[in-house]
Amino acid sequence: MSDEAFALLGEQGPFVQALSGFRPRLPQQELARAIESALAERGTLVAEAGTGVGKTFAYLVPALLSGRKVLLSTGTRTLQDQLYHKDLPIVRNALGVQVRTALLKGRANYLCLHRHALAEQEHRWRSRDAARHLALVRNWLPATESGDLSEVDGLPEDSEILPRVTSTVENCLGLECPDYNDCFVVQARRRAQEADVVVINHHLFLADMALREEGFGELLPSADAVILDEAHQLPDVASSFFGEQVSARQIQELARDTVTEQVNEAPDMGSLRDTAGELEKAARDLRLAMGAEGQRGTRDALLGRKGVEDALDGLADALERLGQILELAAERGKGLESCHGRCLLLHQRLKAWHQGAEGQVAWFEVFRHGFSLNLTPLEVGGLFARQRERFPCAWVFTSATLAVGKDFGHFTRRLGIEDAKECIFESPFDFSRQAMLYVPPAMPDPREPGYVQAVVERALPLLEANGGRAFMLFTSYRA
Ligand code: SF4
Incomplete structure (x- = not known):
């Protein structure tokens, strides 16, 4: 077993000199050693690293030393930026290694x-x-x-x-x-293909895995290792990724793109413009029938409501009509041909949502100006495992929260992971002595406008009492 990463993060390593305040932590060194072994053996490692272990450095050190192509994936764009712009340069400079790195974001x-x-x-x-x-x-x-x-x-x-x-x-x-030749998405993926270490996020990673970005230079086939940080988020991201959706926004964009492309490619086909307008109206009618914003529920609960079935039929009819005209228009240009494909896909998804399918849950969500109709698989473990088999590289799943007690079964079953080496690296903090849990009483509902102000008012006295030493964490989702 190589101990290079272990030693580099220790007393004699470069981080003690390079970073003021850096103190070697045994759990961090052990995690780095476990990841280094997984990379060398092309193994699968599931590692929980408690708060304060310093898992980011623990995977960056072996990743940068490996001399291999490594994909680093994390949960959100913000974490991606932090990893790429802050942590990665620190570790690269401390190690003094020449490694080509790239940050790849989603096409949006x-x-x-x-x-x-x-x-x-x-x-x-x-x-x-x-x-x-x-x-x-x-x-x-x-x-x-x-x-x-x-x-x-x-x-x-x-x-x-x-x-x-x-x-x-x-x-x-x-x-x-x-x-295509000047396309920024193509160029960004090309840079990522040429780099040794690429920082991506879980959505992008799954898109690559499922070949949703075909023709744009896939990353996984050339990777020697995949390190997934914040891996606890992966099962949920995979569920939504392997599912299907029809949203008011997709319909609106299809209608608007059709009108724009019609002006360019088929100016004599005015019926396209009218039919696209009818489609937008059908989506608005369904939105109205769905009621107040902020609701989520199952398809059956929605279908029982007055006017919803009719509005859904109206939307399906409008998609079918537009699809028929687009079929005739598709030969006029690539733009209209693409609109035709999108229209067929949305129609097909709407039908699938309406009919439901075994092993999937059909549900809906209502927003202020829109809605989404979702079909989500109940179980993604098999799908994920089959995709993973295609890429026999090293796989490292890490997060501060993966196990329940000492058992990783809940996490590994959801992703169909078998035969992984499982390790827990305990937090160096003595929580029972150093921590206190405080739940402020009488807080307003997080959806109320005064909620943020109330959080500030409750937090300030605590910050003052603690002399300002604080690290505040918030959910990235709007409640
Ligand atoms: S349509 Fe696709 S290939 Fe063309 S510029 Fe846009 S992202 Fe690039």
């Missing part, structure tokens, strides 16, 4: 040149903000190298233009696209 983060060109031709932007945001993108475009829209100063994350200037797997023209 990159400008789609084709859709941006279409959006520029559009004259019916609903708000002044949208026109202003489009101008920001226009001015930024000549200077960008990455096409990452987070570089655009002043562009809000919820700008209404974003779905119109970015792509999805469904609306991307792929190899047929006139902008």
Whole structure:
């Protein structure tokens, strides 16, 4: 067993010199050793590392030393940025290794040149903000190298233009696209393919695993190791990923793209515009029939409500009608051909949701302006295991919370993981002596507007009592 990573994180290693405040921690060194072995043997390791173990350094050290192609996946884009921009450079500098690294985000983060060109031709932007945001993108475009829209100063994350200037797997023209050679998504994936260590997130990882990004340069076939941090999130992400969805937003985008492409590719086919308008209206009718926002429930509960069946039939009919006209229009150009494919897919998914399928749960969610109809597999272990078999590399699953007691069964069964080496690395903190649990009484409901203010008011006295030494963690989801 190699002890290189163990030693580097110890008293004689470079981190003690390079980082003020760094103290060697035995659980961190042992975790690094276990990961180093898994990488060398192409094994599977499931490792729980309690708070304070320092698992990020424990996997970065063996990953950077391995000289192999390693994919590092974490739960969210924020954690991805932190790993890539903060932790990775520290470890690389301390080790003094020359390793090519890349950060790869989901395609929704990159400008789609084709859709941006279409959006520029559009004259019916609903708000002044949208026109202003489009101008920001226009001015930024000549200077960008990455096409990452987070570089655009002043562009809000919820700008209404974003779905119109970015792509999805469904609306991307792929190899047929006139902008394929300059495409930012293609270039980002190319850089990732050439790098030794690539930082991705779980959604992207699953898309790659299931070949949802075919034609864009897959990463997994060339990987020697996959390290999944925040692995406790993986079963839920996999459930939603292996499931299917029809949303008001997908329908709205299909209708709008159809209108834009019709102007370009089939200006004589005015019926496309009318039928796309009917589809948008059918989606609005269903939204109205579903009632107040914030609800979630099973399909059967929804179907029992007045007006819902009729609205669903109306939506299915509208998709069918648009599909028929798009079938005729598809030969006019790649844009309309792609709209035809999307329309068929949405129609098929809507039917599947309505009928239900064994082993899947059909459910719905209502938002302020939209809805989603979801079909989610009850069990993804078999699917995940079959996908994993195709890639016989090293697999490391780690998180602060994976086991129940000392048992990993709940986690490993959900992902169909068998024959993994399982380890628990206890937190170096003495919780019974060093920690206190405080649940503030009489807090408002998290959905109420005064909730954040109430959290601040309860937290301030605690911060003062503790002399300001605090690390505050929040859920990244809006309650
Ligand atoms: S290949 Fe896809 S993502 Fe790239 S520019 Fe074309 S449509 Fe957009």
